[in-house]
Amino acid sequence: MSAYFVTGTDTDAGKTLVTSGLLALARRRGLTTLGLKPVASGCETTSEGLRNADTLALQGQSHPAANYTMVNPFAFAPAIAPHLAARRTGVRLALDDLVDHARPLLAEQRDLTLIEGAGGWRVPLNGQEDLSALAVRLELPVILVVGLRLGCISHARLxxxxIRADGPRLAGWVGSLVDTAFAADTSLYRDNLATLEATLPAPCLGVLPRLASDPPWAMAKAAADYLMLPDGD
Structure with a gap:
């Protein structure tokens, strides 16, 4: 069983696309998978309760199937930082609760389990704890999604x-193009990628172009074509 925590350089860096793509790649190889999104804000009200589009993408790539609350135990409607969304709804997020939810799921020992964070590495859970502490407590290596845009080199290195200062191992990074104008100068774009490869202390697991806004299952399968699994998977 292999499990990783997926974080990003910022919000909208492409974490869900990368996470669902890696899960799709694992499924393509006949592996069992589970994608978890412990905390999600920006959820929509449905007849079945609050539902988050990113979570649904991960749920769709989990095999055997996982129910929604297994994948996303804490869902909030406001599309703001999770700790603020929780505060507005009268909920206090706590690291212990997330750990207690995730540990038995990790014990299922699926071939690949990915836990997607929210926003970047330093997103708070509450006044004292960060969501990144979940990776530390569960002793998970980290996959970093770098949103490819102006400033990404500094964001990625910081x-x-x-991550290194907090203790987890950086297992790999993925570049995800979020600003097509950034890639307009192809020579400069390649130079930026070369700098990331030279300065980040982990292998590159792929670089995603800007993909069409297709249904989540289609985007995950398309992303899988550009990715490789971390060593050992």
Whole structure:
């Protein structure tokens, strides 16, 4: 069984696309999978309760199937930082609760389990704890999704340094193009990627172009074509 925590350089860096793509790649190889999104804000009200589009994408790539609350135990409607969304709804997020939810799921020993964070590495859970502490408590290596845009080199290196300072191993990073204008100068774009490869202390697991906004299952399968699983998977 292999399990990883997926974080990003920022919100909208492409974490869900990378996470669902890695799960789709694992399924393509006949592996069992589970994608978890412990905390999700920006959920929509449905007849079945609050539902988050990113969570649904991970749920769709989990095999054997997982129910929604297994994948996302804490769902909030406001599309703001999780600790603020929780506060507005009268809920206090606590690291112990997330650990207690995740540990028995990790014990199922699926071939690949990915836990997707929210926003970047330093997103708070409450006034004292960060969501990244979940990776520390569960002793999970980290996959970093780098949103490829102006400033991404500094953001990526600072995030990698913070991960290392907190203790987890950086297992790999994925570049995800979020600003098509950033890639307009192809030579400069390649130079930026080369700098990331030279300065980040982990292997590159792939670089995603800007993919069409297709249904989540289609986007996950498309992303899988550009990715590789971390060593050992």
């Amino acid at each position: 995030t990698a340094e913070a």
